[in-house]
Amino acid sequence: VEASIPEPLREAWRKYSASEFTNKEEFEKELVRHIETTLARSLYNCDENAAYSGTALAFRDRLIIEWNKTQQRQTFTDQKRVYYLSLEFLMGRALDNAMLNVGMKDAARDGLSDLGFRIEDVIAQEHDAALGNGGLGRLAACFLDSMATLNYPAWGYGLRYRYGIFKQEIVNGYQMEVPDYWLDNNPWEFPRHEITVDIQFYGRVKNHQNENGKVVHTWEDGEIVQAVAYDVPIPGYGTKTTNNLRLWSSKASSGEFDFQKFNAGDYESAVADQQNAETISAVLYPNDNLERGKELRLKQQYFWCAASLFDIVRRFKKTRRAWNEFPDQVAIQLNDTHPTLAIVELQRILIDEEGLEWDEAWNIVTKTFGYTNHTVLPEALEKWSVPLMQNLLPRHLQLIYDINLFFLQTVEKRFPKDREMLSRVSIIEESHPKMVRMAYLAIIGSHKVNGVAELHSDLLKTTLFKDFVEIYGPDRFTNVTNGVTPRRWLHQANPLLSALIAEKLGGHEFLTDLTLLDKLEAFVDDKDFRHEWAHIKTMNKLRLAKFIKSTTGHEVDPNSLFDIQVKRIHEYKRQQLNIFGVIHRYLTIKDMSAEEKKKVVPRVSIFGGKAAPGYWMAKTIIHLINKVADVVNKDADIGNLLKVIFIEDYNVSKAEIICPASDLSEHISTAGTEGSGTSNMKFVMNGGLIIGTCDGANIEITREIGENNIFLFGNLAEDVEELRHRHFYGDFQLDPQLAKVFAAIKSNMFGDAADFSALTASIEEHGDYYLVSDDFNSYITTHGMVDEAFKNKEEWLAKSITSVARMGFFSTDRVINEYADSIWNVEPLEIKD
Ligand code: NBG
Secondary structure, three states, X not given: OOOOOOHHHHHHHHHHOOOOOOOHHHHHHHHHHHHHHHOOOOOOOOOHHHHHHHHHHHHHHHHHHHHHHHHHHHHHHOOOEEEEEOOOEEEEOOHHHHHHHHOOHHHHHHHHHHOXXXXXXXXXXXXXEEXXXXXHHHHHHHHHHHHHHOOOOEEEEEEOOOEOOOEEEEEOOEEEEEOOEOOOOOOOOEEEEEEEEEEEEOOEEEEEEOOOOOEXXXXXXXXXXXXXXXXXXXXXXXXXXXXXXXXXXXXEOOOHHHHHHHHOOOHHHHHHHHHHHHHOOOEOOOOOOOOOOOHHHHHHHHHHHHHHHHHHHHHHHHOOOOHHHHHHHEEEEEEOOOOOHHHHHHHHHHHHHOOOOHHHHHHHHHHHEEEEOOOOOHHHOOEEEHHHHHHHOHHHHHHHHHHXXXXXXXXXXHOOOOHHHHHHHOOEEOOOOOEEEHHHHHHHOXXXXXXXXXXXXXXXXXXXXXXXXXXXXXXHEEEOOOOEOHHHHHHHOOHHHHHHHHHHHOOOHHHOOHHHHHHHHHHOOOHHHHHHHHHHHHHHHHHHHHHHXXXXXXXXXXXXXXXXXXXXXXXXXXXXXXHHHHHHHHHHHHOOOHHHHOOOOOEEEEEEOOOOOOOHHHHHHHHHHHHHHHHHHHOOOOHHHEEEEEEOOOOHHHHHHHHHHOOEEEEOOOOOOOOOOOHHHHHHXXXXXXXXOOOOOHHHHHHHHOHHHOEEOOOOHHHHHHHHHHHHOOOOOOOHHHHHHHHHHHOOEOEOHHHHHHHHHHHHOOOOOOOHHHHHHHXXXXXXXXXXXXXXXXXXXXXXXXXXXXXXXXXXXXXXXXXXXXXXXXXXXXXXO
């Protein structure tokens, strides 16, 4: 308030207020101005990179003008906001998205062309913002796009990692990791050096009595690290709403402490403190679906939760409302258990700093939070050791014990005879050392808990969280099936298809109401339309083929069936099943006569994905894929009938080239293991068919598009436990076809068999936990059906068109509206001029 300009002077201010370019000429003017002044370049040294930076700066100006208006308006109307807390935001590139959402891409294309640049080349200069591992982080990015597009007042809160997910290089068939230093030359963030929060760690808790005789707790003598805000504007599509993603960066606090050290001549240790502090936001943990209990990770979590909560509370306090109105103003969504400490932190603020009574505070807390679970895999469920937490966050551990005590008391009242129940649901696991079960804390501290696809949410209720359903009743648990943003995953990734659909449907409205796609079904039999549909697929396959040629040197024939599996490498996602299937195909073709070979449908098997650096089995799978590729691609007997490609360093911008180019994609996790999957949706939305298990969102995709349009195979989730049990007791027989594949591997056909022995042994000798052998026959039989279906071009096309027409459900716009209605209770707010 103090910093605002007095009313009589505002006239002048308004007159000179920044304005947005509205046409090609104005864009060019802005572009040249930025290149010449902001970048200090000239027409004698402007390369594509400078053209990119200039274009990005011109669009950034537009975004920030809209951002300012949006924030002012949202503050002024003072309605409820959503805060999405996520340790990962896998944003990818921002420029193309900004141009499309703002609606000025054509002006930019023409303007750049006037100045001697091709827009595609300029877009390709941008480094991906890769602050995430896989589906969880990409989902958060799609959510931001939908929240802005639907005009919800919403902020994302995350960490500004100096190093995002590592860059993957393949050297002699092995994955190597290279650091991803992405911050140089990133025009999309605004440092807010004036917005800082001091965050405390370590120290001890002191109890005092205040004047009313009440015991109060103070947390003292800790180390202080400073959080600095960096803001990234998030434009909605076709709306003025521009929301904020606030990322915190860590810095040594510039308090007296440092000064004393400097003055005492202890320069080195003052610098060391600074480096220590900066370590907190230095690097993204590169694990997908795995938690490892490292202290630095817990520090990251608390640092980010505490800074975000401070910011949210500060904003609320400006409204001067009573505390019990907090949940009417604030909804906080926890993206997995990573931000669960935010629950404890809010309770701490309300009790220790604001002096509220326990029950009143806890009531506010539970009304504020919602928790999304993204996995049932045990190795991904977070637990923190009690001694670790005691040392780092002593006051929070006390509060966790209190939360647990009150919770267990209510459970005991309701289930007086059930001692086992108490130990099963306790937040504290009685192990050595004791552990804090973060998922339980998240459930107890939230008013709604959701899974990310129907099967997944059902599994949560019947297995992992069964006791909590008994305790709280079924209403606390719900399902919100994931989606993807059609702006990036259809319009931006596949401009040709988006244009064809728009032509048929009479405009681009489907991009904000994806259910309109159903109108495409009327054209399934239209010859010209089919022809164009097929042509676009070929063009997209050519684009990918060109990319493959330029990055791997391999030629692939776009008439082949492109069979793609791109996602994090994980045993549960079963890339090993896929590569064993490829080996089986290779051996089968090698045995064929020349006549038989003529009937084979040529295939290109394409893989991409990163393995966590410490995940040895996943790295072995990558190694095998690359070794198989070496052999198959060189084999003159095989020629074009089979090619195997591993695309290095799979990321969001590569996914945009890959998704539109599939004939078939693979979503083949062991039933009951994949939360949802979202690339399945991207591929189908782009006219590719899929082969998949009855897992995650595959089930709902099947329901929407029809069983005839998907290739399902494998055991069902309900049979998995029984099969594992049988294997465990020695009831296991290697599938005979898979046995042939293993024999080939063991004959050193793909290099030293010893390199792959852990992989084959995990199946033959160690119980085949992921049921690769159980599903193998069904898998290769179904691939045979894919080949047959692909021979009938017309029918394949009909399946492709019908599927796209029925994908309306899988937009994150639908997802966000569901969260808004059933969890957040927030209303949109349109931003007008
Ligand atoms: C992942 C699941 C995916 C799901 C995404 C987004 C984690 C912990 N879970 O199946 O494995 O699509 O979350 O919900 O990363």
